[in-house]
Amino acid sequence: MENTSEHNYMTLEDQAEFLPTHWMRVGQLEKAGVPCRRGPFVEHEKQLIDDAIKRYQKEHNLDDNQLDDLIHPDAPNGSGSGFWSYVARAVPQRGVKSIFYYVRRARDGLGKGGKWGPAEDEQLRTAVQKHGNDWLAVADLVKRSPADCSDRYRQHVQYKGTKRKGVWSSEEDSQLLHVIEELAREGRTDLSARGYWVSVSKALGATRTPKQCQNKWSQTLKGNIENEGKTRCWKYEDSYILICKIASLDLDEEADIDWKSLSDPSWNMWSGNFLQRKWKRLKASCNVDDGVKCHRDIIHHLVTRTKPTLRADTSSSSTLPTHNESVRLSEAK
Structure with a gap:
């Protein structure tokens, strides 16, 4: 990543040039001092994106299949980077990576959406055993989008049979704190870093998902430590x-x-x-x-x-x- 200090006083013009050309997550942009929007895309942003895609398609004389190839390439080779920067320039204060993920989900040609059933979960498990983290290949077998397959597997399927639900026990609380302390000793102190909570979940024996671990820490344990163990209930x-x-x-x-x-x-x-x-x-x-x-x-x-x-x-x-x-x-x- 670039030296972040130079972006601390970024002008609107610099921001408009930086966001469409730097493939960084929102957290990375914020750490770099680059102002950006986070959260769900609102209706006027969605319209700006749709209009930009239509303009690009018309300017480059692309049919629908060629446009779909840019959005959903057979292999991630970066060939569509010009397309994504073009679209990102139309949406103020949004990073190109955020727009990339939004558009791919919104224009998913594979996904049928809706609730996953037990048969699909088993099909997904089998596909991952065969193809590993090649989510394009997995999606082709399951007939869901790569993003849907990845999210479903990482948040649910891989924890089936081990995941606990409901209230955390005091023993689990202690184990979670111990894991976080151990990671800190290893120099891993950025709790927002990619993969951090996956590591925590694995250290707990996959009995709690990464999201469960993160929520437990941010909603209860972190506050208890900062408030000398006094639990504060929402009133x-x-x-x-x-x-x-x-x-x-x-x-x-x-x-x-x-x-x-x-x-x-x-x-x-x-x-x-x-x-x-x-x-x-x-x-x-x-x-x-x-x-x-x-x-x-x-x-x-x-x-x-x-x-x-x-x-x-x-x-x-x-x-x-x-x-x-x-x-x-x-x-x-």
Whole structure:
């Protein structure tokens, strides 16, 4: 990776040139000081991508089969790099790698989608035994996309028969902490590094998936350590604080939220991923009949609905927004 210091004060023009030409994950871009958007693609971004693909197809006189070959090559040889940079230039603040994965999933010619059945899982297991991590070959046998096959195998099939569900035992907690400490002694201290949680899962005997291990650490163990072992449960007032914090960002799109920035030592010990999941639950409680349509509508609805209940059911807390701030946030557009 390039020296990151030169990107700390990147202009919009530099950013517009950098993102379409550097195949880096969002985490890598952020570490390099390159501003970028993360999270699901919103509708106007999807439209920009579709329009760019159509323009490229027309400018290069490609039929549908030739276009599909660019998106889903028989072998990953980088021949479509010009195509991907072209599309990425049409979408501000998105990295080319994010666009690559989005388009391949959205325009998957193999995938039938939907829930995986036991027979398909067994077919996937057999295909992986035959072809290993050659996901193109695996996908050809299973008739699902390479990404679907990879995700399903790594998150489910390979753990079948060993994966535990439900509450972690105190012994499991201790084992997880021990593994993280051992990896730190080996110099592996970046918990966001690619493959880190896969290594943790393997060290635990594949009894918990990488995602389970990561969630357990970020939602409970990390906070317990930072708070000297005191477990802090999510309360109703925390939902209100989260809503107000999101309102104070004054954003038009949820996709622009930097969830890590919501961390506040005086309030919470939760990770950005945990706060994002809490927000999704709050958002799901909004009824379309209430006139809730866009991100700002959701915020306004939740602030005005939650505040009266909070005042009736909870005592005052120094961590809660002030009355004036609450009024201001409840009037967010």
